[in-house]
Amino acid sequence: MTEHADGFLLPILVFCAAAVIAVPLFNRAGLGAVVGYLAAGVAIGPSGFRLVTDAGSVRAVAELGVVLLLFVIGLELKPSRLLAMRRDIFGLGALQFAATALAVGLAAWGLGVSGRGAAVIGVAFAMSATAIALQILDERGTLQTTHGQRTFAVLLFQDMAIVPILALVPLLAPAGGAPEGDWRDALAATGLAVGALAAIVLAGRYLLNPMFRLLALFGAREVMTAAALLVVLGAAVAMQWVGMSMALGAFLAGLLLSESNFRHQLEADIEPFRGLLLGLFFMSVGMGMDGRLIASQAVFLLAAAAALIAGKIALAYGLERWLGSRPADALRSAALLAPAGEFSFVLLPLAAGLGILAAAHEATALALAAMTMALGPLAARGIEMAIRRAEERRPPPEFDPDSFADASGCxxxxxxxxxxxxxxxxxxxxxxxxxxxxxxxxxxxxxxxxxxxxxxxxxxxxxxxxxxxxxxxxxxxxxxxxxxxxxxxxxxxxxxxxxxxxxxxxxxxxxxxxxxxxxxxxxxxxTVLSALEFGREALVGLGVAPERADEVLEEVRERDRQRLADQQASGAVLPQSVKIGPRLTPEPLTPPRSAPQPLSPETRDVVAEQAGRAAAGRAAAGKAAE
Known part of the structure; x- marks a missing residue:
């Protein structure tokens, strides 16, 4: 039992230690968590200290991170949001993706890669690193700006495109790898896939919301988390059983829940698993890199990475300017889209496994994708610094208080x-x-x-x-x-x-x-405003002029504000953690003019009886608690 536990826990300790060391260092250097995970994988893998040698088995589990990422993407794709951003998503996003895929594919073909392999490489490098771009936008606080919204629109299109791409890549596989089946088998497989899709859609439409509503009423928090994982993994496995992508099933599940009342809770429950497993996925990619190949082709890889980043920036900048973006906004957005995307590490191994891409070309392309992820954030930082210096040298524009074109938020x-x-x-x-x-x-x-x-x-x-x-x-x-x-x-x-x-x-x-x-x-x-308004109406009911009643209301409210400010400044109110003694001595804003009148004997008896009952109830509750 102990040996089994040690064999199971040791790799987990290695992964956690590598992530804890590498990710903060690379975040501090401005390279991002993705590059940190890749570097950690290289360090602990066969090309590094060989602490973990079986990258394939790790990646089999880590691919669930990609599945959960597609689920979260589906949750964010509400129809109303797509409609509002349709021009940037399906216009700029589609143009940037097609132009980049064509340019990179032609370059790969010219370097000796087969036509089908070049097509996959072009599509893989047309993707951008969603995690890196959104992290930089979040750090700068510019996600709601014009260039932030356009960058997000392009990333959104790419994330949507990955689903049909994953389904279409197997069609490029060379024939002859397996015996062809009868047309009846193909028809049956197609019918099974359509049936699985219909089942997921119907379940999402009629079963998921009632299930989560019931669990919210009677279940614990961990049960909600288990239910979220059940939905995601269930849809993914259903698609895998019928020969389709697990990511497609997760994406459909997220899309069907995008209008659900439980969308934010589901995203919050899934997020920790998605982050950990996606980090493990990148580490498994780093473990699978050939260190000797990177060392032997270092000059070529550096030159290719620089050329790829520059080319993607130039294409994206030209398209954004053509569609009306300001020069600075277009350059910022293009720089954020330059690094290769996370799905490069999904598409390239998939193409190699299907025989579309040679193993040597796959290894080189994966190393190149990792290098663009390392150099891309540095290029974005340099471009941002250059733009800010240029803007500082310009005279400030006249401020128009009536113009809030860039104001956004909710x-x-x-x-x-x-x-x-x-x-x-x-x-x-x-x-x-x-x-x-x-x-x-x-x-x-x-x-x-x-x-x-x-x-x-x-x-x-x-x-x-x-x-x-x-x-x-x-x-x-x-x-x-x-x-x-x-x-x-x-x-x-x-x-x-x-x-x-x-x-x-x-x-x-x-x-x-x-x-x-x-x-x-x-x-x-x-109760402040309602009580003051109630008192004002009482004054009016007594015959006080409404104008005078308004003045009294404002006077009392101002005294209350001042009293509250004084109590906060003087520390008259103790911290909430202090439970001994009164935290604040009640004081009237205006003391009564007449002395308080004693209660009648009958009233005193009733009050004393009620106080005795309350004290007895508190004593009984205290004994029950003990």
Whole structure:
């Protein structure tokens, strides 16, 4: 038992140690996590320290990372989003992909690669590194800019194109590798594939949402995660059984759930597995690289990588300028699209296994793809620095306060109770793009009956917030009625998404100060405005002029603001972790003019009796807890 455990755990320890060492170093150098994983794989593989020698068995498991990546891509491809970005996705994306594939394919053919092999190489290198490009955009905070959106559109088209490409590559395989079957067998295989696709579509349409709704009502968090993995892997295995790509099944499952209320929760549950397995996949690719080949062809590979990066930048820049992008935006976007994509490490081995690509050409192409991933981020950084220097030398343009053409973003509303519903109505009335998450399934179902689209998700989880778009939201509105959860969300958003404004619903004065200390930009006690308005109407009912009632309301509200600011500045409210003694001494904003009147004997008796019952109940609860 011990020997078996050691044999199982040792490779895991090696992979974890290599990732922990390599990835932070390469991230620090600006090369990205993907290059770090590749380098870690080279270091521990047969070309390095030979700590792990069986790259094939590792890749068999690691390919699940690609499957999960396709599922997440499918989740993000909502029809409405595709429609809004259709010009950039299907126009710029298709042109960039076709032009790059043709140019690279012709270059490979000219270097002696067969026609079919050159076609696969052209398609593989026309892809761009989604992980690297999105990471750079996220680090710069430019995903919502014009060039960020166009870059994302091109990447989106490439991610969509990989599904039919994976299905079409086997058609390029040379004939004669296996005996041809009867036409009846081919027809049966086609019917089986169509049946599997229909089964997945029907299950996604009629079964998945009810299943997740039921699990959300009665299941634990880990059961939701297990169900998400069950859906992804089940669809992938179903496609594999009928002879199609596992990635196609995962993509279909994600696409069918893209309009689900549980989309953000599913993405958050899948994300850790996707990241780990995709990192393992890149490490397995690094392990499979031939170090001696890279060393022997270092000059050629460096020159080819530089030429490939320059060519892809030139093609993408020309197309974006032709479609109306500004020069700086086109150059930034083109630089981000220069590195070869993650799917190069899927397509090239697939083509080699089918006999389309020679083994020597496959090894060279894989090494070249890895080198573009290493050099591409450096080129993007250099281009960005050059553009910024050029922009600094230009005189600043005149500011037009009425022009907000580049303004973008949305509001993430957490909690769709009474408070959140009214808040959302204000935003929707002004045409603001709103994303709402809530973890109450009954509330989500009730909102759906009135036409509201509410996503299921726990706002106290960082992965859910990230999946719901907190990283790009301009305002995060915390409308939950749980004071502890609201404070936790505020601290999480402030620490992880510092550029977002935080507006929070406060329970009382103590909670309001806690939220201010947590860094919220605006807080409002849930009863303040309604109570003040109620008091104003009482004054009007007593005959006070409405104008005077408005003045009194503003005076009381201003005193309340000042009192709250003083209490926060003086530390009158203790931290939430302090449980001993009162955290705040209640003080009236305006003391009463008359002395308090004693209760009548009957009232005193009733109050004393109720207080005795409450004390007895607390004592009984304390004994039960002990």
């Amino acid at each position: 509001v993430l509303v957490i909690g769709f109770g009474r408070f959140g519903q009214l808040c959302t109505q204000m935003l929707l009335a002004e045409g603001v793009d709103v994303i709402v998450i809530d973890r109450d399934v009954t509330r989500i179902q009730a909102a759906a009956r009135f036409g509201f689209k509410i996503y299921y998700g726990d706002g106290t989880r960082l992965d859910v917030l990230r999946a719901a778009g907190a990283g790009t939201a301009r305002v995060v509105a915390i409308c939950v009625d749980d004071r502890a959860a609201a404070l936790s969300i505020a601290e999480l958003v402030r620490g992880s998404f510092p550029l977002a404004r935080i507006h929070a619903r406060a329970y009382d004065r103590i909670h309001a100060v806690d939220l201010l200390n947590a860094g919220v930009d605006y807080q409002l006690r849930e």
